Amino acid sequence: MIQTLTVLGSTGSIGVSTLDVVARHPDRYQVHALTANSQVDKLLQQCLEVKPRFAVMRDEDAASQLERRLRQQGSDTHVLAGESGLVEVSGAAEVDILMAAIVGAAGLEPTLAGVKAGKKVLLANKESLVMAGDLFMQAVADNGATLLPIDSEHNAIFQCMPSSYRGIEASGIRRILLTGSGGPFRQAALDSLDAVTPDQACAHPNWSMGRKISVDSATMMNKGLEYIEACWLFDARPEQIEVVVHPQSVIHSMVEYADGSVLAQMGNPDMRTPIAHALAWPERIESGVASLDFIATSRLDFEAPCEQRFPCLRLAREAIQGAGASPAVLNAANEVAVAAFLDEQIPFTAIPKVIEQVLENASAREPISLDVVKDADQEARDLARERLARF
Ligand code: NAD
Ligand code: MG
Numbered sequence: 001m002i003q004t005l006t007v008l009g010s011t012g013s014i015g016v017s018t019l020d021v022v023a024r025h026p027d028r029y030q031v032h033a034l035t036a037n038s039q040v041d042k043l044l045q046q047c048l049e050v051k052p053r054f055a056v057m058r059d060e061d062a063a064s065q066l067e068r069r070l071r072q073q074g075s076d077t078h079v080l081a082g083e084s085g086l087v088e089v090s091g092a093a094e095v096d097i098l099m100a101a102i103v104g105a106a107g108l109e110p111t112l113a114g115v116k117a118g119k120k121v122l123l124a125n126k127e128s129l130v131m132a133g134d135l136f137m138q139a140v141a142d143n144g145a146t147l148l149p150i151d152s153e154h155n156a157i158f159q160c161m162p163s164s165y166r167g168i169e170a171s172g173i174r175r176i177l178l179t180g181s182g183g184p185f186r187q188a189a190l191d192s193l194d195a196v197t198p199d200q201a202c203a204h205p206n207w208s209m210g211r212k213i214s215v216d217s218a219t220m221m222n223k224g225l226e227y228i229e230a231c232w233l234f235d236a237r238p239e240q241i242e243v244v245v246h247p248q249s250v251i252h253s254m255v256e257y258a259d260g261s262v263l264a265q266m267g268n269p270d271m272r273t274p275i276a277h278a279l280a281w282p283e284r285i286e287s288g289v290a291s292l293d294f295i296a297t298s299r300l301d302f303e304a305p306c307e308q309r310f311p312c313l314r315l316a317r318e319a320i321q322g323a324g325a326s327p328a329v330l331n332a333a334n335e336v337a338v339a340a341f342l343d344e345q346i347p348f349t350a351i352p353k354v355i356e357q358v359l360e361n362a363s364a365r366e367p368i369s370l371d372v373v374k375d376a377d378q379e380a381r382d383l384a385r386e387r388l389a390r391f
Contacts, residue, residue, distance in 0.1 A: 002027070003028060003097055004029075004030055004094050004095055004097070005029050005030070005031055005032060005095070005096065005097040005279075006031075006034075006089045006095050006097075006099070006114070007019065007031065007033070008086060008101055008102045008107065008111070008125075009035065009099075009100075009101035009102040009107070010034035010036060010046055010101070011034075011037075011042040011043055012036075012102075012103060012210050013209050013213075013271070014099070014124045014275070015099070015101050017272050018099050018101065018275050019046065019050060020272060020288060021272050021276045021279060021287055022279070023050075024286055024288060028280070029097075029279070031050045031051075031052040032052060032053055032089065032094060032095050033052050033053065033054035033056060033092075033095075034047060034050060034054075034055050034056075035055070035057070035058070035085075035086055035089065036056075036058070036062075037057070037058045037059060037102075038057065038058065039062075040057070040062050040066050043055055043066060044066055044069050047070060047075060047077045048070075051075070051077065053077065054077065054079075054080055054089050055070070055080070056079070056081065056085040056088075056089055057079070057085075058083065058086065058106070059081075060081045063081035063082075063085075064081075066079050067079040086102075086109070086110035086113075087109060087110055087113040088113075090111070090113040090114040090117070090119075091113040091116065091117035096119065097119065097120045097121075098120070098121045099124070099150075100114065100122065100123050100124060100125045100128070101124040103125070103127070103212050103213065104125075104127050104335050105127055105131060105332060105377055107125035107127060107128050108127070108128040108131055108132060108370075111123070111125055112128070112139060112370075115136065115139045115140055115145045116139055116143050116145075117143070118143045118145050119145055119146075120145070120148065121140075121145055121146065121147050122150050122275070122279065123148065123149055123150055124150040124151065126151055127335070129228075130225050130328070131327065131328040131332075131373055132328065132367060132373045133228065133231070133232035133327065134232075134367060135367065135369070135373065136232070137232055137235075147233070148278035148281055149229075149233055150271070150274050150275060150278055151226060151229065151274070152252045152269070152273070152274050153253040154230060155252070155265075156251075156253035156254075156265035156274075157176055157230065157233075157234065157254075158233075159265045159277065160255035160265055161173070161234070165234075168234065168235070168236050172257050172258045173257055174256045174257060174258050174260075175240055175241065175242055176230060176253070176254075176255055176256075177242050177253060177254040177256060178223065178230060178242065178243050179243075179244050179245070179246040179249075179251055179253050179254065180217075180244075180245055181205060181206050181245070181247050181248075182245040182247055182303075182305070183204060183205070183217040183218040183219075183222075184200065184203050184204060184205055185201075185218055185309070186245065190308070190309060193349050194347050194348065195347070196218075196347075197344075198215070198341065198342045201214065201215050201218040201341070201348060202214040205247070206248070206269045207249065212335070212338055212342075215338045215342065216338065218348070219310065219312045219348075219351050219352065220310035220312055220313050221312035221313075221315075221316065221338075221351070221355075223243055223310075223313055223316075224312050224313050224315065224317065224319075227241055227243060227313075227316055227317060227320065228316060228319065228327050231320055238320050238321055243313065244304070244305075245302065245304065245305050246301065247303075248297060248299075248300055248301065249269040250266055250267070250268075250297055250300060251264045251266050252265050252266065252267065252269075253265065266292060267289065267292055268289055268291075268292050270287075272288050273287050273289050275287065276289075311352040311356070312334075312351070312352050312355065315356055318359075319359065324365055324367065325362075325365040325367045325372065328373050328376040328377050329376055329377075329380040330355060331377070331380075332358075332377040332384065333380045334351070334355055336354070336381050336385060337351040337354040337388070340354075345388060346388055346391040354384055354387045355384075357383075357387050358380050358383045358384050358387065362379055362380055363376075363379060
C-alpha cells in the first residue's frame with residue numbers, strides 16, 4: 001500500500017535527503033505536502049518535480065510569490081501560508097508519515113500537530129523535543145503516535161535496542177554511548193577559536209548539514225541537545241548516557257548491556273540511512289548510501305570530550321539535570337547566539353557565554369503546558385538579545 005507523506009522543511013538538508021530516498025520508491029511513498037520558510041525558488045522546483053497536493057511557505061509574501069509562479073507553470077499544487085498552513089498539512093487525515101525537519105523552535109507546533117493526529121512522526125527537529133520533552137512524549141503516548149528518531153545517533157541507539165524496549169533497566173541496558181565527531185575545531189588551538197569565521201565553523205569534517213546545526217556541531221551544543229533528546233526518547237536518566245568523541249563518524253552510537261555486550265550501528269555518514277530506516281521501519285529499503293569501506297576506514301578512534309573546549313556540553317548536561325524549563329531556555333539562548341555568530345555580530349567563543357548568562361538569569365518555571373514553554377523560550381530570547389550587545 002502506498003503511504004502518504006508530508007515533509008516539513010523540504011528545502012533543507014534533511015528535507016532534500018528525504019526526497020532523494022522517497023524518489024527511489026515511487027511504489028511505496030507519495031508526497032502530500034512540502035514546506036519551507038521563505039525559499040521560493042527551491043520549493044517551486046521541488047513542487048514541479050514531486051507534484052505534492054500542498055505547498056506551504058511560512059512567510060506570507062513568499063507564499064504569494066510561489067502561488068503565482070506555480071500557476072504560471074501550470075501546476076495545480078495548492079499553496080498555504082504561515083504556521084496554520086504548516087499545522088494543517090502535518091495533521092491532515094490523508095497523511096500517514098510526517099517528516100519533521102524544520103530547524104529550531106519553529107518546528108515545535110507543526111511537529112506536535114502530527115503527534116496529536118497520531119501520525120508516524122520521523123523526528124529530525126531535535127529542538128522541539130529539547131524544549132518540551134515531557135509534554136511531547138506525553139502527547140506521543142496519549143495519541144498513539146509512532147515516534148522514530150532521524151538524528152543519526154538516536155536512530156543508531158534505536159537500532160541497537162531490543163524491539164521490545166521497555167526502558168533502560170528493564171531492557172538490561174547498562175549505558176548508552178552517544179558518539180560525536182568533535183566537529184571542525186576538535187584539535188584547533190584554544191586561543192584561535194575567538195577568530196573563527198562562520199564558514200570555518202560550518203565546514204564539518206564528515207557531515208553536510210544546515211548552518212545552524214553545523215555551528216552546533218562545532219560548539220558541541222549539538223551533542224548537548226542530543227543528550228537531552230536521548231533522555232526523553234529513551235526515558236533515560238542523564239547519568240545513563242555518556243558522550244564519546246569519535247572523529248571518523250562511522251559508529252553512529254552504541255548501547256551497552258548488563259552482560260558487557262556493546263552493540264554499535266555503523267555506516268557511512270549519510271543521513272539517507274536513518275531516513276530510509278525510519279521511513280520503512282520495521283522493513284528495510286534501499287537508501288542510495290554506498291557500502292561502508294572498512295579497509296579504507298582502517299581505524300576507529302575514541303576520546304573523552306574536553307570540557308574546556310566544549311563548555312556547551314556542560315551547559316546542556318546542567319540544564320537537563322536541573323530540568324524545569326531550563327532545556328527550553330538553553331535551546332532558545334543557543335538559537336539567538338548561533339544566529340548572531342552566523343551574522344558576524346559575536347565571536348564563536350561568545351556563544352556559550354551568552355547561553356550561560358541567560359540560564360543564570362531566566363525565571364524558574366515548571367513546563368506544565370505549551371504556554372509555559374513558549375514563555376520560557378521568549379524570555380530566554382529577550383535575555384540573549386540583551387547580552388549580545390556586550391560582546
Ligand atoms: P536546514 O537549515 O538545511 O533546513 C531547515 C528547513 O526548515 C528549511 O526547509 C527551511 O526552509 C525550514 N525553516 C527554517 N526556519 C523555518 C521557520 N521559521 N518556519 C518554517 N520552516 C522553517 O536544516 P537541516 O540541517 O536540514 O536540519 C533540520 C533539522 O534536522 C534540525 O532540527 C537539525 O538539528 C536536524 N538534524 C539535521 C541533520 C543534518 O544532517 N542536516 C542531522 C540530524 C538532525
Ligand atoms: Mg546527530
